Amino acid sequence: MADRYNPQVIEHLVRPRRVGEVSEASGVGESGDAACGDVARFSVRIESKVLTDVRYKVYGCAACIAAGSALAELVNGEPLLGAARVSKQDLQEALGGPLSLGKEHALTLVLDALHKAFEDHLNREAGDILVEGYGGAANSGAKGVVAAMSGGVDSAVTALLLKEAGYEVVTVTFRLHDGEKGSRSCCSPDTVLFARDTAHRMRLPHFTLNLKELFNKRVMRDFVGSYRQGRTPNPCVACNAHVKFHAAAFLADRLGFKKVATGHYAKVADGPALARPVDERKDQTYVLWPIPRELLKRAIFPLGDYRKTEVRRIAEERGLAVAYTPESQDICFIPDGDYRGYVRKKVKVEPGDVVDREGAVLGRHEGVVDFTIGQRRGIGVSASTPLYVTEVRPQTNQVVVGRRQDLEVREVRVRGLNWFLDPREARFVQVRYNSAPVACEIEKGEASGEWVARLAEPAAGVAPGQSAVFYTGDGKRVVGGGVVASRET
């Protein structure tokens, strides 16, 4: 059924404002596609963090044309931060009230095009540093913070708590890969749109940064490469090491802000050192160890003082729609959880032998990428006692299996260390996510940059590629961390 439009909509349709393209634009953004029926394009010129010129074009229904016109008029001449805060509600008001059912998407479409123009501007400014990596620059002491916003409850409450604590909060969502749920379809909910909506409901400016190239280079390719080399990668660690904090710091530097925040469950102790959060079950210090010290100095993790149940309650009390979003999955770029399938699509996989420690062939396997140290299922060899994968040898395409006690190690070699405290403070090491730390003593290894942890009791299933994170004697603070090195044969 055709619905009637507000007179403001018709007015904007018949006399659209600010139509066209900005010459020598700072950023250009486009949203929607023709098959879907609507396309919006915004171009902006940004000088001294002010939108000095905004132009738009729309192919689409009357609501889209009018929404584009109203938005261009609203943000032209505004400071960038003010413009990034303009919400669907603001736009709706400018159009004389709610649009008819099924037309609200017009607001989303034009806002998305404008925000993509901002993103284009920021990515242009970043140039290669958001591809090659960013270490941070000198920054002022303003009480401003860039809060990373994934669209989930944790990051939303993070931004909210900071705002309530008096910070000037700017939110940012990173485009990391093309596999986000729904991102292929222009009309379905997209995590970026959801995150933006959440930020705007809190009256916070929202930006996006395109980090796909950086993420692909530092996280996804490493993920596939690790499996091929018989290691068990942790992509969240790689992302924290090279992507997320660097990008947030980049944006903070552009805005003259000092701090960056994420919704991780961890604390920053003096040092700075990473410290365990109040909610031990949600502890994410194990994946945060690679944050460079300079960035940890700038980091705030407001959720370190809260339990997850409290976080959800806060979201509910403040009426955040994200209160009910499900827990995020292990690996964000493999939403179906089938990471073996993912790896198999990326690399050539060949069958090989399943052997015992002595080299006797016990069976065949379909590819080393299917195996991880400590694995018991899917070995395909029957034996009187349960068999475990004890080693993966990509060079000879062999999977070595053995008994449970064969898995146990007394010594873990660690490389690529990032120390927050003096290494001599290390008393415990954690070698798997959510496993109990084991008492240890550490010393420098033979290879350069390598450290060896001697365990007080044997640990099973220590897989090369996973992280080894060292904690202080009280178990509360992270001394440093590194990556478990491969066994040498």
Next chain:
Amino acid sequence: MEHAVYLDNAATTPLDQRVLEAMLPYLRGGRGNPSSLHAAGAAARDAVEVARGAVAAMLGANPEEILFTAGGTEADNLAVLGLARAASPEKRHVVVSRVEHAAVREAARRLESEGFEVTSLGVDADGLVDPAKFAGALRPETALAAVVWANNEVGTVEPIEELAQICAERGIPLHADAVQATGRLPLDVGEVPVATLAISAHKLYGPQGAGALYVREGIPLEPLVFGGGQERGLRSGTENVAGLVGLGEASRLADRELEERAWHERRLRDRILAGATAIPGVRVNGHPEKRLSNNAHLTVEGVEAEGLVLFVDSLGYAVGNGSACASGSAGHKASPVLLAMGRDEREAFSSVRVTVGKDNTDEEVEGFLEAFSAAVARLRELSPLYTRVES
């Protein structure tokens, strides 16, 4: 605001004043139920029968072959569902074209859920059904076929006579939706052996809410509405007397004025086609000759239909954007008719339907062309999908 110039006659036609005059006595006073024995009832019954005679005369049918309904959609539903359900049990197959009005398309879909197999017959780029392909789709177990006489969107006129002959030879009933064809094409069921045919009063300068289904004598039909047994038990319910009187008068006038209306419409329509296609990137959809006298269906490159319709509306001209759409919502679907003709979704979303009527004037058409051209220019300036064609 003064009334807009109305160029959306395929959606509904304005009520003819003569039709209104004929209806008024039945709205004002003397409200009898045609089923009552008393004089008021008899008068109402007579009025309904006069209307039936007028409709029958327009179609070349016997009055007993005319069933009154509450409109075209009901007539189409009654035909498609009624013919299928009345067919012998082994006949579980239905053929419909891919350019049917939703009233037929959705009724066929309903039959599918009842276990009928439905063949959706494609059309060529102009929207025409190929009689040979049509014949090929028919089977011994085909319960009915349905093809629109003239398409409601692009105005293409189908070879109904040939299709009806093919069906008649095989004893398969053919339903023709003639809602748009009525009053524009001479319809004669004596020459065209359709089994059933649907018409609607409000596309004929009559009132909304009245229609009829022609059912050839001897064709079995299952009713959809049960009750007091009106309309030979095939459509129970007290008759909409004033509405049917309106339908009758509208039919009588349409029959009498058919040629001059069609000639007038065609002249205006051709002017619109010529004027609109003079704008670069504007194309006509539907068959160049075999099309309704009043239909100009245009694809405007780079411009979405809704904005265009509302833009020219703001300038005082009412035209249609084909099938109603709710952009971005689940209802935002490209017209199945245009897709069946091989147009892509972007073309479908960029199409408008301009349909003239008997009362439109040359000045109105010239004024429209000016408004249309201004709107297209403005919206193309706005469109990121349109790059100016080199002139």
